[in-house]
Amino acid sequence: MRAVLLNAPGEIVVGEVEDAGVRESTDAVVRVIAAGVCGTDIRAFAGRPGPVMGPACGHEFVGVVEDFGADVVTLRRGEVVVAPFMFADGVCVQCVRGVPTSCRAGGMWAVAAGGAQAEAVRVPFADGTLVPVPVDVTDERIPAVLSLADVMATGHHAIAGPGRGVPGVVAVVGDGAVGLCAVLAARAAGVERILLLGRHEDRLRIGKSFGATEIVTVREGEAAAQVLEATGGAGADLVVDAVGEQEALDTAFAICADGGALSLVGGPHGGIDLMGCFLRNITVSGGLTPARRYLPELLDEVLAGRLDPSPIFEATVPLADAARGYQLMADRQATKVLVRV
Amino acid sequence: MRAVLLNAPGEIVVGEVEDAGVRESTDAVVRVIAAGVCGTDIRAFAGRPGPVMGPACGHEFVGVVEDFGADVVTLRRGEVVVAPFMFADGVCVQCVRGVPTSCRAGGMWAVAAGGAQAEAVRVPFADGTLVPVPVDVTDERIPAVLSLADVMATGHHAIAGPGRGVPGVVAVVGDGAVGLCAVLAARAAGVERILLLGRHEDRLRIGKSFGATEIVTVREGEAAAQVLEATGGAGADLVVDAVGEQEALDTAFAICADGGALSLVGGPHGGIDLMGCFLRNITVSGGLTPARRYLPELLDEVLAGRLDPSPIFEATVPLADAARGYQLMADRQATKVLVRV
Missing domain, CATH: 3.90.180.10 (Medium-chain alcohol dehydrogenases, catalytic domain)
Structure with missing residues (x-):
């Protein structure tokens, strides 16, 4: 064959x-x-x-x-x-x-x-x-x-996996297929605000059609500041990492609300500041769907x-x-x- | 004054x-x-x-x-x-x-x-x-x-913080005041099996009176094998780290069930294998109570x-x-x- x-x-x-x-x-x-x-x-x-x-x-x-x-x-x-x-x-x-x-x-x-x-x-x-x-x-x-x-099962896991009910604000780092599916899963779950961070116009357009309520175009580290501003300094209740590289993990950590959750579904090829998560009460969830x-x-x-x-x-x-x-x-x-x- | x-x-x-x-x-x-x-x-x-x-x-x-x-x-x-x-x-x-x-x-x-x-x-x-x-x-x-x-608020956070309902099996690494309080919190939450890992006879005795159903005396890395054997190879649904040192974090990771949660309340002075958590669907929770x-x-x-x-x-x-x-x-x-x- x-x-x-x-x-x-x-x-x-x-x-x-x-x-x-x-x-x-x-x-x-x-x-x-x-x-x-x-x-x-x-x-x-x-x-x-x-x-x-x-x-x-x-x-x-x-x-x-x-x-x-x-x-x-x-x-x-x-x-x-x-x-x-x-x-x-x-x-x-x-x-x-x-x-x-x-x-x-x-x-x-x-x-x-x-x-x-x-x-x-x-x-x-x-x-x-x-x-x-x-x-x-x-x-x-x-x-x-x-x-x-x-990918859609992964997007669903990104939102449902942490077991946190329906978060008020979800931020998705990465506009690849998994990130877009996480947006769709967030909308399906009834999430009110869905911020999508990405670089690719075409994909961000799909993200909007999937339910992203706010688009943050990622350019040299300004993304975190934008998300914090958009959330009154609090950050997002649930942040999905759909990339896995260190830069994305750092952004995800920076924009996560204290007491919130990181959902790593991109396969983490990098690290997360564990003591920082402890001090900020951030839960790290996700995994293979x-x-x-x-x-x-x-x-x-x-x-x-x-x-x-x-x-x-x-x-x-x-x-x-x-x-x-x-x-x-x-x-x-x-x-x-x-x-x- | x-x-x-x-x-x-x-x-x-x-x-x-x-x-x-x-x-x-x-x-x-x-x-x-x-x-x-x-x-x-x-x-x-x-x-x-x-x-x-x-x-x-x-x-x-x-x-x-x-x-x-x-x-x-x-x-x-x-x-x-x-x-x-x-x-x-x-x-x-x-x-x-x-x-x-x-x-x-x-x-x-x-x-x-x-x-x-x-x-x-x-x-x-x-x-x-x-x-x-x-x-x-x-x-x-x-x-x-x-x-x-x-300490009791910390023990409570160790069990309630991950938001996982009532786990079937909880393992607590560390028999200090926080570990003992986590045992008490687990019993209060209605957890059926509570394994307490420690080294100090006096404290383990308090742990038993607080509701630990099984005591695992920690001696040179055998503890993980004992917990796995006691859980049919699956590990514990929720593992509380009430120590924070690398050895305790390694034990906690080893005895956590795939799909389970680590609850770090000891203040993590060490690291956790993030890719390992991803592949095994382990959630890392906890934090300052x-x-x-x-x-x-x-x-x-x-x-x-x-x-x-x-x-x-x-x-x-x-x-x-x-x-x-x-x-x-x-x-x-x-x-x-x-x-x-």
Whole structure:
């Protein structure tokens, strides 16, 4: 079968790999209809260290159940399914506790299993991993459903994860796909003021359409002062870091209200002043989103027409043109790219 | 008037200082009847860096209102009051948000105002700071009330602060006064399993009487393995760090369940693996307790006989013998010392 392969930094090709097939009785094989390109993929494409090392690529997919093993009980052949960015057995202590990302038997697509940017994917623990989607393969909501595999689930986690009810003021640092999804999640949660900090006009425009009530254009450290001014010096009750680099973490800390929460969903490649958090009573939350746990409720919202993150997919390419999709994202010409298979 | 003075590390004397008097119209003067010696005082006594620098000492007191300025409206002369370890104006954005420890006009006794281990204390922002206690000066619950000024409020914050409802399993790292109060707070909150990690037999005995269901005697890193075994490998839902040193922080991280929370109330003199928290979905909470906010509810519990942290005061000394009280705590012969004035 054909699959997107990262042969070396900057070198994306579509090549032949071994067909996905059922190996364990709990496996399924899903024929992919849409796969996402994630910032993590672009990180690997750019040669920066991260979980994705190549050659397999992609950890977001929607597809059709083609086959499954004898112990799979929740799926029907031919039905559309969505997978979270990590598979998980669904029955271990971590899964039962609602932290499927910590499942000892689980792992991430393209790292511990095949890549999702491929014609098909072997899905370990199919019952624990996949969520059926009651639509057909031509449904126009497929891109929205695909976003639930990772970025929209991450945006939702950014807001819901800290368990702080509905904050009055949310600030989102970063206008990438995750930041935009956090804006959408904040609006869905009923947050009154949503400040979006970013640099890219196109993305900030999407952010506004997603519910950002105030835009703070990030330019050389003035952002923090602007947010503090806009909040009467208090800062935001909940600050989402959707970037992860030190500069973003510093900004997030600076604009967080004392007694507030930082929600780190960008993957923190830097540090936070722990004593500062102690003195200011700031809670640091966030983490890998337990997408599998959120999927059913978010899927309901998408199918009911109340949640539509699909505008983050600013470009769609066929599998054969995956390299172009990667380049569009690397060049920041598309917030996120959908690969049609 | 007489006051405890730290003239140099290791050198506690009771000396003469200027009488406490009303300076601002929002001040009160409180004649102290009982003051606590805190781990922070002992830190300064031992010459270790911290907020308390001397010569003034003490930030926990219960006393009697002696005088107040023209703008004080909530107090009556002669009534018993308790103060949180920091004064605060009660009306600024931080106070209104429930974070009086971040009040810009506020500060800590013995640092930004007079010490509490003295015959009297000038109280800035008396209305915002003091809480009346409807008992007389001979009431046997005065020590319990005194504990609410800092350590019991801190123990309460350790459990309530993260806002996680009632965790199934709480682990408390550290058997000092704060750790013991966290155990008591966990029991009061209805936590089913409370693991207390410590080294001191006497204190662990108090911990048991406070509600610890399991004692883990800390010896060279075996503690983490013991807690993991006791929790079926999962770890504790909420881990309280009541120590703050790196070894304790490392233990706390190791025994925290994925998806759980660390509650740092010991003042973190060390670091936490932020990427580890991200990957394991661990929330880092805690901070300086907003004691003023918790005081009314905790006072109700004490006066109703449902909460009694007083066993942490293992010794009582008169003001003149404050030096002996410090030495008892420094030598770990008393978990906490009460100074009767």
